[in-house]
Amino acid sequence: xxxxxxxxxxxxxSLSVDFTESLPFHNITVxxxxxxSSALDxxxxxxQYRSRAPQVVEEAVETDSSEIDESQHIDxxxxxxxxxxxxxxxxxxxxxxxxxxxxxxxxxxxxxxxxAHALEHNxxxxxxxxPLPQPATLTRSHKIVINQLDSLLVECSSCRxxxxxxxLRNHLDRYCKEALVDCPDKGCLQQVRRKLVDQGCLHNxxxxxxxxxxxxxxxxxxxxxxxxEERQRQCDHCGTNILRxxxxxxxxxxxxxxxxxxxVQYGCEHQCKRGELNLHKLECNFRLMGPMADILRKxxxxxxxxxxxxxxxxxxxxxxxxxxxxxxxxxxxxxxxxEWSSQALTPLADSAQVEPLSESTNxxxxxxxxxxxxxxxxxxxxxxxxxGKQTMMxxxxxxxxxxxxxxxxxxxxxxxxxxxxxxxxxxxxxxxLQQQQRRFGGGGGCAGGSGGAxxxxxxxGGSSSELATPRRSPDSLTRGLVTKL
Amino acid sequence: MAxxxxxxxxxxxxxxxxxxxxxxxxxxxxxxxxxWTIDLTVLDANPLYLNQTFRLKxxxxxxxxxxxxxxxxxxxxxPPRPIPMHPHIYSNGIICxxxxxxxxxxxxxxxxxxxxxLQSMLTxxxxxxxxxxxxxxxxxxxxxxxxxxxxxxxxxx
Numbered sequence: 001x002x003x004x005x006x007x008x009x010x011x012x013x014s015l016s017v018d019f020t021e022s023l024p025f026h027n028i029t030v031x032x033x034x035x036x037s038s039a040l041d042x043x044x045x046x047x048q049y050r051s052r053a054p055q056v057v058e059e060a061v062e063t064d065s066s067e068i069d070e071s072q073h074i075d076x077x078x079x080x081x082x083x084x085x086x087x088x089x090x091x092x093x094x095x096x097x098x099x100x101x102x103x104x105x106x107x108x109x110x111x112x113x114x115x116a117h118a119l120e121h122n123x124x125x126x127x128x129x130x131p132l133p134q135p136a137t138l139t140r141s142h143k144i145v146i147n148q149l150d151s152l153l154v155e156c157s158s159c160r161x162x163x164x165x166x167x168l169r170n171h172l173d174r175y176c177k178e179a180l181v182d183c184p185d186k187g188c189l190q191q192v193r194r195k196l197v198d199q200g201c202l203h204n205x206x207x208x209x210x211x212x213x214x215x216x217x218x219x220x221x222x223x224x225x226x227x228x229e230e231r232q233r234q235c236d237h238c239g240t241n242i243l244r245x246x247x248x249x250x251x252x253x254x255x256x257x258x259x260x261x262x263x264v265q266y267g268c269e270h271q272c273k274r275g276e277l278n279l280h281k282l283e284c285n286f287r288l289m290g291p292m293a294d295i296l297r298k299x300x301x302x303x304x305x306x307x308x309x310x311x312x313x314x315x316x317x318x319x320x321x322x323x324x325x326x327x328x329x330x331x332x333x334x335x336x337x338x339e340w341s342s343q344a345l346t347p348l349a350d351s352a353q354v355e356p357l358s359e360s361t362n363x364x365x366x367x368x369x370x371x372x373x374x375x376x377x378x379x380x381x382x383x384x385x386x387x388g389k390q391t392m393m394x395x396x397x398x399x400x401x402x403x404x405x406x407x408x409x410x411x412x413x414x415x416x417x418x419x420x421x422x423x424x425x426x427x428x429x430x431x432x433l434q435q436q437q438r439r440f441g442g443g444g445g446c447a448g449g450s451g452g453a454x455x456x457x458x459x460x461g462g463s464s465s466e467l468a469t470p471r472r473s474p475d476s477l478t479r480g481l482v483t484k485l
Numbered sequence: 486m487a488x489x490x491x492x493x494x495x496x497x498x499x500x501x502x503x504x505x506x507x508x509x510x511x512x513x514x515x516x517x518x519x520x521w522t523i524d525l526t527v528l529d530a531n532p533l534y535l536n537q538t539f540r541l542k543x544x545x546x547x548x549x550x551x552x553x554x555x556x557x558x559x560x561x562x563x564p565p566r567p568i569p570m571h572p573h574i575y576s577n578g579i580i581c582x583x584x585x586x587x588x589x590x591x592x593x594x595x596x597x598x599x600x601x602x603l604q605s606m607l608t609x610x611x612x613x614x615x616x617x618x619x620x621x622x623x624x625x626x627x628x629x630x631x632x633x634x635x636x637x638x639x640x641x642x
Contacts, residue, residue, distance in 0.1 A: 077490070092593040093592040093593065094490060094493065094494050094497075094550075095498065095595070096493070096497060114490075117490070118592045120551070121548075121552060121592075122587075122588070122590075124591075126592045127591070
């Protein structure tokens with residue numbers, strides 16, 4: 001079985017058909033019985049409603065057929081399957097492999113068309129006579145069933161090739177050589193087999209060369225072979241009836257036709273009917289020489305072609321040598337490569353002057369051009385190589401620089417952190433000094449008050465943790481700082 | 486639509502029964518898709534039908550298999566093909582079997598299953614008699630078998 005997504009991925013067209021077909025069938029439910037509609041109240045309308053149920057199904061079938069008219073209709077019930085289809089995949093009503101299988105509530109599977117028809121006659125399951133509620137709720141069969149059906153090999157009705165059933169539409173729409181497609185001429189409304197599309201519109205009328213009847217070009221060969229009244233004639237030589245359109249083919253094998261001996265090119269002048277040629281072969285004077293001459297002829301032919309090839313090559317080399325000689329002479333004057341290449345055409349003129357008849361200018365030019373192209377390609381490859389090297393180098397150099405920058409940045413950050421901390425510490429130090437000065441230098445009573453005020457000031461302004469213990473003795477404070485450092 | 490469905494379905498059935506036909510059944514003729522004849526013999530040694538062969542005639546409508554085919558026994562002198570004696574088979578060959586009526590029919594049934602049902606109907610019978618009112622029915626009936634409303638009064642036989 002193909003992977004589940006293959007048929008879908010490859011058959012966009014059939015997919016769309018599938019979709020529209022299956023859409024009404026996902027749930028064939030006309031409004032549920034208790035739909036708040038006044039129409040459903042009276043028994044009369046109720047009956048109408050019941051009879052409407054199969055109609056829904058019919059509508060779906062109708063839309064199918066209208067769609068089918070547009071593209072080529074595939075009659076899935078008339079398909080020939082490559083192998084015998086498993087009994088379990090055969091619809092009990094139409095007795096062919098399910099087409100659009102749907103399941104009833106009692107879990108029996110039928111083609112959606114078959115069950116629709118069956119329900120028109122009797123609203124029970126055809127299989128177990130289980131009454132099916134009207135409208136019947138038919139659900140699309142399980143994917144695995146559909147996959148199995150899709151992978152069944154069927155015979156293409158046009159070209160007899162075996163294709164998976166799900167691919168048939170795609171095959172006919174795109175690939176089948178025998179399928180009828182629209183005529184390549186837009187104005188022509190007729191159809192033509194796909195294999196003839198390349199030949200343009202073949203729907204113009206032409207006269208049959210045999211019976212002079214007028215037929216379309218597309219049908220002419222069939223007409224001449226099968227239906228033309230004048231299609232047969234007697235062979236002038238053997239008297240059998242042959243098709244006029246096949247006359248040349250017949251003449252190549254007609255046993256009564258007078259043909260020359262097979263060794264005619266080596267001098268045998270014997271002529272006889274083709275049928276008797278075998279007898280002559282045994283006694284022909286050339287029967288021994290013929291095969292030998294054949295071998296020799298072949299040998300000579302190969303030798304000739306070799307010689308031709310070698311002469312060509314030699315000429316080319318001669319020309320190249322001349323060109324190179326001329327180039328050398330020129331290069332004395334142009335030491336700069338670019339200048340030289342821009343004037344590379346001058347040697348041509350020189351050599352042409354030297355030997356104007358022996359060279360064909362065009363070939364020479366072409367040679368030159370080829371040379372230049374080769375050089376250009378060499379240069380461009382060298383250039384790309386250089387570019388690569390350059391980028392590598394650049395990269396290699398920038399990486400350490402970047403690293404250094406990063407290192408420097410971190411160093412700088414560290415230093416600035418240190419500085420900040422140091423400055424804070426100095427600020428505290430100054431404050432402490434001021435306090436001490438006030439305590440020892442100022443009056444006793446008011447000193448306590450002012451000291452307290454300054455303390456509270458410090459408490460509010462300072463953010464470092466050391467300042468959170470202002471009442472500690474200065475000694476212990478400095479000691480703490482020293483250990484921290 | 487229905488016509489082609491009938492034809493296709495019958496061609497499938499025909500292909501199948503020409504391939505393998507169950508024991509006791511012989512396809513006599515099936516020239517088109519409207520009427521087939523099949524010879525039927527009872528498989529066991531029921532003394533009522535011993536050494537007898539019966540001929541069945543099937544008539545298919547356009548609506549087959551949605552509608553049942555008309556199935557009757559036909560009588561023939563040469564070769565001898567009598568109408569089997571059975572309390573549900575009238576002497577004119579009309580068979581009273583719910584399977585063949587509009588209500589008993591199901592599109593799942595087919596020619597072969599009908600034949601097998603009839604075979605078993607004959608096999609299980611032990612009464613050498615015609616249905617009640619056979620003479621009157623045969624004399625007056627002008628209806629087609631499928632249009633007759635049988636009263637299936639006896640499911641035992």
